[in-house]
Amino acid sequence: MTTPGESTGINEPKGVSRRGLLSGALVAGLGGAVVGAAGGGTAAWTMASSRAATADDVDGVDLDRSHPFYGTGRQGGISTEPQRHTVFMTFRLAEAASSTSVQTLLARWSAAAAVMQDGRPVGTVQPEDDVAPPVDTGEAFGLSPASLTVTIGLGPALFDGRFGLAAHKPAAFTDLPTLNGDVLDPNFTGGELSVQACADDPQVCYHAVRNLARLGRSTVSPFWAVLGFGRASAGTGQETPRNLLGFKDGTRNVETDEQYDEFVWIMNGDQPWMEGGTYQVVRKIRMLLETWDTDRVGNQQQIIGRHKEEGSPLSGRREKDTPDFALKSATGDPVIDPLSHVALAARENNDGVMIKRRGYNYTDGLDPNGELNAGLLFISYQNDPQHFIRLQNRLGGHDLLNEYIRHVGSAIFAVPPAPERGHYVAQGLFE
C-alpha cells in the first residue's frame, strides 16, 4: 500500500486510456507528471494503451463520454446529466489524521478522480518491477470512462477544531438536526467525508470509490456505502426516471441555469473557499414496498398527488403541467390533497424554494423478515441546508407517504467548487 508521503503514483501521460490494446506490452515511464500537491515522487510505471479496435460498437456514444474534473467551476455529479449508477460512500477520519494528512488525502483524491474520469487507471495495474502492489486495482481496466463523475464532500465534523478549520466553517453549514419522521440507523448516518461516484457502468463507479478508499487508507476509513441504480433516463426509455414506488420522480427539478444559480450554487457566501460550491444532503429512505404494493392506485395517486402512469399532477393531464393546488372537485374537495407529497414539497407552497434532487434507487436484498429491503438513496444539492431542513420537516410531519417510507440514513456535506488543474478540492480551505 502506498502512504501519503510517497508518490501518488497517479500519472497523466498523454493519450493513455484504460481501454488498452491489451497487447500485454508495458512501456515504462511515459513521463507524465504527478498531479496535485500530494505526491512528491516522479513518474511511475504506467501502461501502454490505445483505443481498442472493437471498442463501443454497441453503446459507444454513451460509454465513451467523459467529463473533465479540473477547471469546470462546479464539481461534477450535481448539474451533470444523471448517469445510470452511483456508488456513494462516506468516510471517517483516523484518530491520527492531521491537517496535513487531510490535505494530502484531498490532493490524492483529486488527482485520482481526474485520471479516472478520463477513463485511465490510477497509476499502474501491473508494475513492471513487481516489488509493490499495483496502484490501480484493475477491475475497470478496459472499461471506457462511462461519464464518471466523482463528487467530494466535507462533513461538518471536519470543522470541529482538530484541524484548525473552525473559523472557515460557513455559517449556514451545520449538522442536520433531528427532523420530523427520522428513524435513523447510526450505521447509515453521518460521515466526515463523502464520495459520490456516478457513471453509466456500475463497475466504473465501484472501481472509483474502492480506489479512492484505498488511496486514503491511512487517513480515512470507509463508514457506510450504498450502490444506487435506475435513476437516470438517457437511452432507457424513462424520460423521467421512476422510483420503486413506480412513480416518476424528478419532474419538477432544478433544471435551468437561473434555477441552479438561485438554489444550488453558493454565491456571495461568507467563505471564499465555498464560492461556487453547494451542500449535499443524503438520505437513505427505505420504502415499505410490500405494503405499498397492496394499495389501490387511486390511493397511491392521492398520496403522491400525481397520476401513476403519466406522472401528471392530479389537477392536469400532462407530466409537465403545473399543479393547480386550488382546483376543487365537484364535491368541493381539493383535487390535489394538501397533504400529498407533491403539495407539501411544491415550490408554490414553500416560498418558491427548490432543491436539486439527484437520487438513485437502491436494494439491500431482503430484511430479516424476508421483506424487500430497498428504497431511494435521496441525494439533493442546495445552497442553503435550511431549504432541505424546512422541506423535510414539513414532509416528515405531514406527508401521506410517511406510512410507506422510513428515513433510515442521513448525512450532510459541504461540496466545494471544482479545482483548477494543479490544485485540489477544498485547497482554499487550507490556505
Add this chain to the structure above:
Amino acid sequence: MTTPGESTGINEPKGVSRRGLLSGALVAGLGGAVVGAAGGGTAAWTMASSRAATADDVDGVDLDRSHPFYGTGRQGGISTEPQRHTVFMTFRLAEAASSTSVQTLLARWSAAAAVMQDGRPVGTVQPEDDVAPPVDTGEAFGLSPASLTVTIGLGPALFDGRFGLAAHKPAAFTDLPTLNGDVLDPNFTGGELSVQACADDPQVCYHAVRNLARLGRSTVSPFWAVLGFGRASAGTGQETPRNLLGFKDGTRNVETDEQYDEFVWIMNGDQPWMEGGTYQVVRKIRMLLETWDTDRVGNQQQIIGRHKEEGSPLSGRREKDTPDFALKSATGDPVIDPLSHVALAARENNDGVMIKRRGYNYTDGLDPNGELNAGLLFISYQNDPQHFIRLQNRLGGHDLLNEYIRHVGSAIFAVPPAPERGHYVAQGLFE
C-alpha cells in the same frame, strides 16, 4: 393483492409494450387472453401503449433487444449472451403450499416472465376502475426489454415428499454436500425455488423479481437475494469481464454448441421433464479485497495463474493461449503453479470437465469493520452437479486463492427446459 385463484391479470395484447406514448389515455380490455394454466379469469384492464417517439436514441441496439420466453428449448439466462446486471432471488414455500399451488405459481411466473421479457407490464399499472391494487408495480414502465431473461429453478427440497414429486427427482440431483472451504452463512444458503433475472438495466431486473415475488406471495416468501453487476462485456470495452480481484474471469468458458451439449444441457437423463434442462449452482463468494489489494502483482498472478493485464496464462502471451501446465522456468519450477486457480480448475486437470460460469460481481456495502463487503455471485450451469462438486472440492482444498475469498452462500437448483407457449416451466414434472 391477487391470489392464485384469481386471474393472473397477465395479458398478451398484441403490440403493447411498456414503452408507452405516455398520453395518459387508457384503453380497457384490449382483449388479450390470459396466458398459462394458472388464471381462470378473463381479460383484465390493460394499458394503451405504443413505442415512444424518443425511444432508444442513445443505446437503442442494446436495450431494445428482447428474448422470447416460450418455445426456445432452453431457458434464457444460461447460453444467452451475458447481460450487464442480475437480480438473483431464492424463495421458500409457505407451509400451506400444495402441489396445486406450486403448479399455479410456476404457471403465473411463466406467464409473467414471458410478458416482462417482451418489455410489457405484468397486467395493469393503473386499473381504470381503481378497485384493486395495480398488478404491475410500475417502476419499469417506459423501460425497454433490455434483453431480460428470467430463469426459474427448483430446489432439491421440493422433492422431499410434500408434493408427491419424490419419484420424479433426477438421480443426479441432490443438495450440495459440505464442500472444502465452505464457511456458509445460513442466510444465503439454500432455497426451494430460484429466480435469476438478467438484463442490461438493473431496474428491469429488480422489477422482474419484485413482481414475481409479489405474484407468488401466498405460496412463497423471498429468502435471499443478490444484485449483481459488471460481468458482461458487450459495449463496455471489457471483452472478457473482470472480477473485483481485477482479473479477467471467464476466458476458458463453455462457448460452443458442442461444449453446451456435452457439459450443460441434460440429454438422455433419467427424468423426461428435465430433458434439455440443466443444474444451476449459485455461490456467494466474498472477496477480502483490502488484503488482496496489498499483494504484489507477481503474487496475485501466481495465485491466479494468469497475467493481470492481458489475462494470458503465465505460460503464454495472449489471453486465449492454452495454458501449458508442463512448462518449466529456467530454475525448473512450473511456470503455472499447480495450486493456482487456473491449474486446479482447468479441464486438462479435471478429466476434460467444464462448467458454464455466468456470475456477476456484487457489493453489500461495508461490513461491520468498515471493510468492503463485496465479491462474486458465482453462478454456474452444468448437466451434472458432481462436476461442480468435484471442482470446488479441489479448489476449496488447495487453491492459493483461498486466503482471499470466502464461500459464504450456496444453493443448487434444477432448471427445466423452456416451456412451449401455453405451458409453464416444469409442467412436465406434475403430469
